[in-house]
Amino acid sequence: MNKWLFFIFTIILTSIFGVVYIIQMNTSPAITYFPIDEETSFTYSDSTLELISEQGYDSYEIDWESNSQSDTQMYLRQDASLLFDNGRLRGVRSKWVQGTDTIHLKETLISEDSSFFQVISFHHGEVHYPNDEIKSIHQMSNDHLYVIDSPTTPLDAFKSAEDEFQIEWQILLDRTKKQQLLYHWHDLITHFNISADSYMSVPLTKLVRYGNEPLPSMTQEQTDKVIGRLWEGLYKNYIVPAANTESNELVSYVPIVLFDKEMEHLLVLFELNGKKEQLIQNYSF
Structure with missing residues (x-):
């Protein structure tokens, strides 16, 4: 018995x-692309970076925020935000909430030395209709901030250079970031044996322009679908693994997006914690 x-x-x-x-x-966080819902939209979406204060002799505090609101409560709202420091991934934050219209992400971080910070965020909403019909909306937002932390000058921060001193630092920080990223992207393209001439390359941090501007030889409707599916793959294969990595072990740089000039597919190349990755998205219009 x-x-x-x-x-x-x-x-x-x-x-x-x-x-x-x-x-x-079935309830694990994920961003899933569905046909765009023309009946709903975002009332606002933004990302911001601000210098808050100096922390001691050789460090300072940065405020990193991402906010979005849809015009109605949705079955699921999700936002993901990535922060890069001189081209290197500094942090990832994401949040998903059911039955809401608003997502708010806020992080305060301590940094040191002069840096060029960039943030890009993806705002997503999932709408459920009767008869199992599901649609979605999405938007991107971004921001940047130059911080000058030099022993010989007061701590300074700006988004657009306004004097000769800031112009010199902006040129220096832009050049430093560009050189590092070009070397990194060339290494990835070589590793995967890709013919760079066959693609239009766009750094992930510059992808925001295609939220309101169609990709070459595409309509805005086609572009919205491509961007939505791109972030779906990026969330699963880059954002979630990065978010689950301890900050002191996180090593990655701005991913590069390669759009096939024949309009058949795109590639996303990145390296995360020493592992090189290539995401392939075939177009289906």
Whole structure:
């Protein structure tokens, strides 16, 4: 009798764990592209970087925010934000909430030395209609901030240079970031044996322009679909793994997006914690 009770108890316990596992798998955070909903939209979406204060002799504090609001409550709202420091990934933040119209992300971080900070965010909403019809909306936002932290001058921060001193620092920081990223992207393109001449290259941080401007030889409708599916793959393969990495172990740089000039596919190249990755998205219009 005791053996039968133990056997039944084991089966019940296994079933419970199985159900919990399935539920967890089905509710894991993910960004999924669905056809664009023309009936809803974002009332606003933005990303901001601001210098808050100096922290001691050789460090300072940065405020990093991402906000968005849709014109109605949605089945699911999701935002993801990536911060780069001189081209290197500094942090990833994401949030998903059911039954809301608003997402707010805020992070305060301590940094040191002169830097060019860039943030890009993806704002996403999922709308469920009767008869299992699902649609979505999305937008991108970005911001940047130059911070001058020099022993010989007061701490300074700006978005657009306004005097000769700031212009010199902007040129220096832009050149430093560009040289590092060009070397990194060339290494990735070589590793995957890609013919760069066959593609139009766009750094992930510059992708925002195609939120309101069609990609070459595409309509805005086609562009919206391509961008939505691009972020779907990026979220799963780059954002989630990066977010699950301890900050002191996180090593990555701005991903490069390669748009095939024949309008057949795109590639996203990146390296995360020493592992080179290539995402391929075939177009289907």
